[in-house]
Amino acid sequence: MYIFQCEDSIDGIFTGIYDAFASHYGHKNIRLSTNSHEDMCLFSEYISVRTDIDKSQKVGRTLFKRFGIDFYETICKCALADGSFKKLSMDKANAIYQTIVMAFALPEAEKVLNFLGEPCIACLFELCRQTNNEGHHYLGFLRFFELENGLLFAKIAPKNNVLPILAEHFTNRLPLENFMIYDETHKLAIIHKAGKDYLTVDASELDLTLTRQYSANEENYQKLFKTFFHSIAIEARKNPKLQSQNIPKRFWANTVELADCQ
């Protein structure tokens, strides 16, 4: 067995796929892994993949052209997912690799995603759903805070790397605002300047004290929203269980209205 160990990112996994195909070891003898700490098996050769943007882009373009946008998006969302999820039957990089190998072998490649009976497709499907669900949650649960200089700042702590989904959404939604979304988990941020496209930046050294300097109006609007939030609830229907089922507690800390209710 040849095990290609790649970095846990779209570029890392795509580079791994490129190297695996180029290696000619035969697909049956290859496995991809994003876990660099996995227990080494005897009789296996471990190959460490060095992330390479050119290779990754080549793979991305090929997938897009050969198999269409739906397939490409599913693969990307799977790559963005948190692969450490316990119930998962397969490493996510390997699920992606196996799926692509299968797609190449089929006459109607796009249909590969319907074969939920295949372990790699089931795994892909699960991971993609995970990213989609969390991404969709954050479209609603994310909160911007207005800083002194008018910049809108949001902090999130997602399990999956949902920033690309949020970046697309908010760039279209708030085209004339300066905003920043900071992902605490992955230490990444996207920044958006009014009228421009967004950029992804490394935020491992972000000075968080700056992000707490609110504008003069900020607290007033927070108070207004909290007022609204409390008066819109119907006392006779009170149901805290249903509430925390619908907005899981892990989202509460970064909201305005539920931050002090935890």
Next chain:
Amino acid sequence: MITKSATTFITTSATSPALHFSKDLMEKLAILSDAAKYDVACTSSGVNRKGDGNGMGNSLACGICHSFSADGRCISLLKILYTNECIFNCSYCQNNCESDIPRATFTPEEVCTLTMEFYRRNYIEGLFLSSGIIVSPNYTMDLIYQTLYRLRNVYHFQGYIHVKAIPGADPLLIEKAGFLADRMSINLELPTADALRKLAPCKSRHTILKPMRQIQNSIIQNKNELSLYQNTSRKGTNNRFSLTEQSRFVPAGQSTQMIIGATPENDFQIMSVAEGLYQNFSLKRVFYSAFVNTTHNTNLPVLSGGPPLLREHRLYQADWLLRYYHFTISELLSEDRPNFNIYLDPKCDWALRHLEYFPVEINRADYKTLLRVPGIGAKSASRIVKARRGSRLDFPDLKKIGVVLKRALYFITCSGKMMYPTRLDEDYICRNLLSDYTQIPRELREEGYRQLSLFDDVNFGGDSNVYLSMRG
């Protein structure tokens, strides 16, 4: 990835001017959101619209929930009344002219400021503007129109707007507001004309259904015009009208709401009205609002068990069956059996009374047949149809697809085999379904579960009146 200091981005951004903020806005918002909360619709769904880059906002057809209030309901829109200084006297409503409550009225500017500032902080998906009747229906509708006009054309707001049509307002005003909104609604309030006469003497079936019909016709007309326009412009004909997004009339469709439990109508009457509204008025949604007695008026029932939430839940489930599962109300209820079974959801209840359709073979049954199996939703049904083209499906595959096997297992076979040996027998299945604690509705689990065990020997599959009489 482009690396650039995230910190510099914050320190170099330009300063924006502070907006005017008034103190009593807080008080108004408290009053006018409290006054709006019994309108249950809060969805922001039904329309896909990209922002054009020159304003703020867009819209997703699936809708987005931004938070959930203490009652567990979704908060998607800034749901407020424009005013609660109402001249009408609907006896079920806390804003009626006879109640002694604090009153307030917004200005169009205030509604716009709140909407814009809440929206840019991502608190909300848009605005839901309803209103009590101030001065007259026309006066009120005009204020609503002015507000929407400002929001769309001065503030360039492109997010979701749900607006109420005021019963009795000039059709022209309703028409103008409809071109600025995504969804319009006018509440039917009560299922029968008689109940309306009794509890809402200022309203009538006529003043409610007339604008509903008008909105329906305008939606159809607008769609025809738009497709005509698209066809001619595709052919390259010069068209001097530029049809922008804003020339769409109520693109997310029309909805309405009925109050449940304030008057004695049964489920069959209520659902027949809903079915009629879907068929004859092309409504997108009918909402059901469990009656909360806030006014304690003498002509209203005292609900000792609180609002009829479980009943409301069953009505929503049945509504779902109408809209997505190709059921008709006459299949679910009848004159002799006019109320839903509180222990079983309407689909399960139907299946138990129609065992002749089962078991269904997963690898062969068509989509519509799959939809009728308890435990198989619309998503799972379409996944089954796709997945079985690749290979024969077995029970573990169904689990991956999202089928709720503990409910479905009595009604299906995979390649001719059942999951466990079970009997296709009404009592047997019902008893087994109900022996699973998690399958009992939460409301019953928390309050009435002991009652259920008292009824252990009752024939659950048969005459439903036995347990219906337990409904508060």
